[in-house]
Amino acid sequence: MAEKLRFNGRVAVVTGAGAGLGRTYALLLAERGASVVVNDLGGGRHGDGSSTKAADTVVEEIKAKGGKAVPDYNSVEDGEKIIQTALDNFGRVDILINNAGILRDRTFARISDQDWDLVHRVHLKGSFKTTQAAWPHMRKQQYGRIIMTSSQSGLCGNFGQANYSAAKYGLVGLNNTLALEGDKYNIHCNTIVPTAASRLTEDILPPDMFAELRPCLIAPVVAWLCHESCGDNGSIIDSGAGYAAQCQMYRGEGVSLRKRITDDLSIEDVRDSWEKVTDMSKATPLTTIQAATSNLMTVLEELRTAPASGKVVKDKFSYTPRDLIIYALGVGASTKNPDDLRFLYENHEDFAALPSFYIIPGQMVGMFSGLIDNAIPGKTVDPTQLLHGEQFVEILKPISTSGTLTNQCQIADVLDKGSKGAVILMDIDTFDEEGDQVAHSQMTVFIRGAGEFGGRQSSNKQIMCADRPKRKADASRIQATILDQAALYRLSGDANPLHIDPNFASMGGFDRPILHGMATLGFATKHVLELYAGNDPSLVKTIKVRFTKPVLPGHTLKTDMWREGHRIHFETSTIETGNIVISGAYMDLKEVQPAVNLHKVAAESLKCEEMFNDMRKRMEADPATAKKINGVFLYNITKNGQAAGKWVVDLKQCKLYKGDAEPGVKVDTTLTVDDQDMIDITTGKLNPQVAFMKQKLKITGNIMLTQKLQGLLKAQSKL
Numbered sequence: 157m158a159e160k161l162r163f164n165g166r167v168a169v170v171t172g173a174g175a176g177l178g179r180t181y182a183l184l185l186a187e188r189g190a191s192v193v194v195n196d197l198g199g200g201r202h203g204d205g206s207s208t209k210a211a212d213t214v215v216e217e218i219k220a221k222g223g224k225a226v227p228d229y230n231s232v233e234d235g236e237k238i239i240q241t242a243l244d245n246f247g248r249v250d251i252l253i254n255n256a257g258i259l260r261d262r263t264f265a266r267i268s269d270q271d272w273d274l275v276h277r278v279h280l281k282g283s284f285k286t287t288q289a290a291w292p293h294m295r296k297q298q299y300g301r302i303i304m305t306s307s308q309s310g311l312c313g314n315f316g317q318a319n320y321s322a323a324k325y326g327l328v329g330l331n332n333t334l335a336l337e338g339d340k341y342n343i344h345c346n347t348i349v350p351t352a353a354s355r356l357t358e359d360i361l362p363p364d365m366f367a368e369l370r371p372c373l374i375a376p377v378v379a380w381l382c383h384e385s386c387g388d389n390g391s392i393i394d395s396g397a398g399y400a401a402q403c404q405m406y407r408g409e410g411v412s413l414r415k416r417i418t419d420d421l422s423i424e425d426v427r428d429s430w431e432k433v434t435d436m437s438k439a440t441p442l443t444t445i446q447a448a449t450s451n452l453m454t455v456l457e458e459l460r461t462a463p464a465s466g467k468v469v470k471d472k473f474s475y476t477p478r479d480l481i482i483y484a485l486g487v488g489a490s491t492k493n494p495d496d497l498r499f500l501y502e503n504h505e506d507f508a509a510l511p512s513f514y515i516i517p518g519q520m521v522g523m524f525s526g527l528i529d530n531a532i533p534g535k536t537v538d539p540t541q542l543l544h545g546e547q548f549v550e551i552l553k554p555i556s557t558s559g560t561l562t563n564q565c566q567i568a569d570v571l572d573k574g575s576k577g578a579v580i581l582m583d584i585d586t587f588d589e590e591g592d593q594v595a596h597s598q599m600t601v602f603i604r605g606a607g608e609f610g611g612r613q614s615s616n617k618q619i620m621c622a623d624r625p626k627r628k629a630d631a632s633r634i635q636a637t638i639l640d641q642a643a644l645y646r647l648s649g650d651a652n653p654l655h656i657d658p659n660f661a662s663m664g665g666f667d668r669p670i671l672h673g674m675a676t677l678g679f680a681t682k683h684v685l686e687l688y689a690g691n692d693p694s695l696v697k698t699i700k701v702r703f704t705k706p707v708l709p710g711h712t713l714k715t716d717m718w719r720e721g722h723r724i725h726f727e728t729s730t731i732e733t734g735n736i737v738i739s740g741a742y743m744d745l746k747e748v749q750p751a752v753n754l755h756k757v758a759a760e761s762l763k764c765e766e767m768f769n770d771m772r773k774r775m776e777a778d779p780a781t782a783k784k785i786n787g788v789f790l791y792n793i794t795k796n797g798q799a800a801g802k803w804v805v806d807l808k809q810c811k812l813y814k815g816d817a818e819p820g821v822k823v824d825t826t827l828t829v830d831d832q833d834m835i836d837i838t839t840g841k842l843n844p845q846v847a848f849m850k851q852k853l854k855i856t857g858n859i860m861l862t863q864k865l866q867g868l869l870k871a872q873s874k875l
């Protein structure tokens with residue numbers, strides 16, 4: 157047989173050891189070699205009276221069997237005195253069994269303050285006082301075994317025992333924390349939940365059961381928990397009649413009562429989820445506070461990544477051919493380009509909406525729904541810091557040229573970009589009058605300075621941009637916006653003052669109003685449409701762009717394009733600043749229809765740009781002048797066939813001034829075309845690069861051909 161477990165050299169304090177369970181613990185530990193302090197106040201079971209007899213009797217019993225024991229008659233409320241008895245007699249304390257207890261049973265309606273306080277003072281305060289006194293000694297010696305005594309009445313509640321149940325459950329809480337705090341000092345604290353025949357239970361339990369609930373069937377369980385080889389710490393052990401089982405707190409799987417992190421919670425939400433809240437079929441033990449909290453972290457993470465909530469804003473958007481035309485004018489469609497008539501003339505046989513127009517109905521509804529106002533947890537969106545960040549649209553069905561569309565908008569996610577800001581993703585589904593979905597859009601709104609709210613940085617809900625190929629662009633298209641571009645584009649509904657009101661723009665940190673992102677998108681996608689889709693809007697499937705830098709109205713947009721199968725990658729920059737203003741962009745086409753003169757157009761566009769850049773370089777090579785007039789450069793230009801001396805070109809303002817004049821003096825000059833390369837000899841029209849220069853320099857006067865060129869033209873027309 158295995159060697160018996162011994163407690164030699166250990167000093168045990170057992171409170172309430174004059175009878176019942178406490179007496180049995182004391183006898184067993186002493187029998188196994190422990191020196192025991194037998195504490196008992198000798199009072200009645202209701203906490204009345206006191207006597208030394210109970211403790212003395214047990215001490216005698218122990219001694220009679222050859223064990224070591226001393227009596228102690230103090231109340232557990234004087235816990236330090238009891239521990240002092242151990243120290244005085246045995247020099248240490250290794251084991252503390254908090255067993256003393258009384259009953260003051262009353263139904264809650266009849267319970268008095270005294271009934272409450274007395275029970276708490278003995279059970280909860282008493283256990284605290286003895287443990288508090290023993291703790292520093294146990295810490296110092298790096299060893300301790302503490303037992304709390306709880307009760308099924310505490311764990312489950314029991315009629316007529318409100319005071320007792322509360323105190324006994326309080327001991328479970330004390331046990332849990334002492335187990336954590338004592339662990340590193342090898343101090344273990346465990347709780348026994350005994351069901352025993354004792355003077356506390358003799359008239360509570362049925363007589364035949366009472367007979368079977370001998371304390372000696374529980375004492376070995378408690379002694380084991382007190383032994384140095386027992387590793388348990390923080391356990392709650394239910395025991396009686398030679399049976400023992402661990403008790404644990406369990407938590408059900410639970411359910412998120414909100415759908416998304418940005419949702420509020422109503423009482424009705426709680427009611428509707430109550431069945432899931434209370435479902436224990438997938439319950440798991442609640443062991444540590446870390447486990448409990450990490451569960452909450454998971455829930456929060458899930459909330460952040462959760463699909464859009466049921467909070468859907470629905471609204472209608474009506475439009476007529478006039479709206480399609482105003483929109484087309486706002487994004488650079490022009491009668492100068494005969495192909496654009498289909499977007500500008502309602503009687504054109506192919507009159508249709510530009511593909512980028514499919515974004516407008518949803519954007520308008522999204523803007524005016526107030527949906528984003530409180531989308532960022534703990535913050536209100538500051539409209540002066542709001543920028544259009546990205547845009548996606550998938551066209552699912554062609555819209556007619558007038559009608560009413562229904563839009564459903566919802567926040568798909570809110571991202572935390574730290575000190576830079578917050579990003580709100582808004583999903584919009586657009587339906588026509590027949591109930592068919594015509595488009596799905598995702599609008600990304602960037603709110604500067606609204607980050608650091610503890611949110612996630614990225615989202616699988618975000619429709620991502622695509623990197624463009626690394627090679628040189630396959631084609632490019634250059635088109636100037638006009639100074640009133642934003643004023644014109646506003647007529648399509650985006651009345652954000654950022655695009656027209658200098659004061660509002662300056663609150664947003666801009667020198668002057670900036671162009672709508674959607675206007676730039678309209679220009680850029682039209683460039684792709686012209687070069688790769690034969691200007692046919694029905695060929696467009698999807699569009700995605702990111703706005704990377706603001707555009708100023710009047711600046712010239714250059715769209716570089718790369719074809720990869722049915723996907724046209726594009727990137728837009730402004731000539732004046734060289735900034736990339738749209739990046740990661742693409743348009744997916746049902747089929748590609750390159751413009752007949754694609755290579756010519758592309759080459760011409762590039763030539764224009766090269767020429768402009770060359771001019772810039774030459775002007776920059778004159779640093780003295782550049783310095784003098786602060787970013788405005790000098791250029792030699794001919795006027796009316798004569799060298800006109802020095803002229804000043806303000807690249808930022810796209811204006812031309814006389815050499816010595818200050819910027820701001822407008823010049824009405826005549827551009828002299830004196831080079832055969834500058835015109836199309838068959839038509840007499842300016843070559844694109846010359847037209848570009850003329851437009852760039854805001855030369856408003858006539859074009860004059862040299863005699864030589866006029867002769868050439870005449871000769872040509874005779875052919």
Ligand SMILES: CCCCCCC[C@@H](O)CC(=O)SCCNC(=O)CCNC(=O)[C@H](O)C(C)(C)COP(=O)(O)OP(=O)(O)OC[C@H]1O[C@@H](n2cnc3c(N)ncnc32)[C@H](O)[C@@H]1OP(=O)(O)O
Binds near residue numbers: 604652672673
């Ligand atoms: C319901 C209401 C709807 C309202 C719709 C819109 C209404 C319109 O009237 C408003 C407009 O049209 S505004 C004009 C068009 N937009 C712009 O001009 C914005 C241009 N972009 C910028 O200035 C910067 O990119 C800027 C400032 C946006 C970001 O630049 P930085 O602060 O330098 O940030 P950066 O270091 O580049 O990146 C930080 C993180 O943010 C992500 N990010 C950057 N640009 C983004 C953009 N444009 N959209 C979305 N996310 C963007 C980056 O990826 C980075 O995140 P991570 O570190 O996770 O990669």
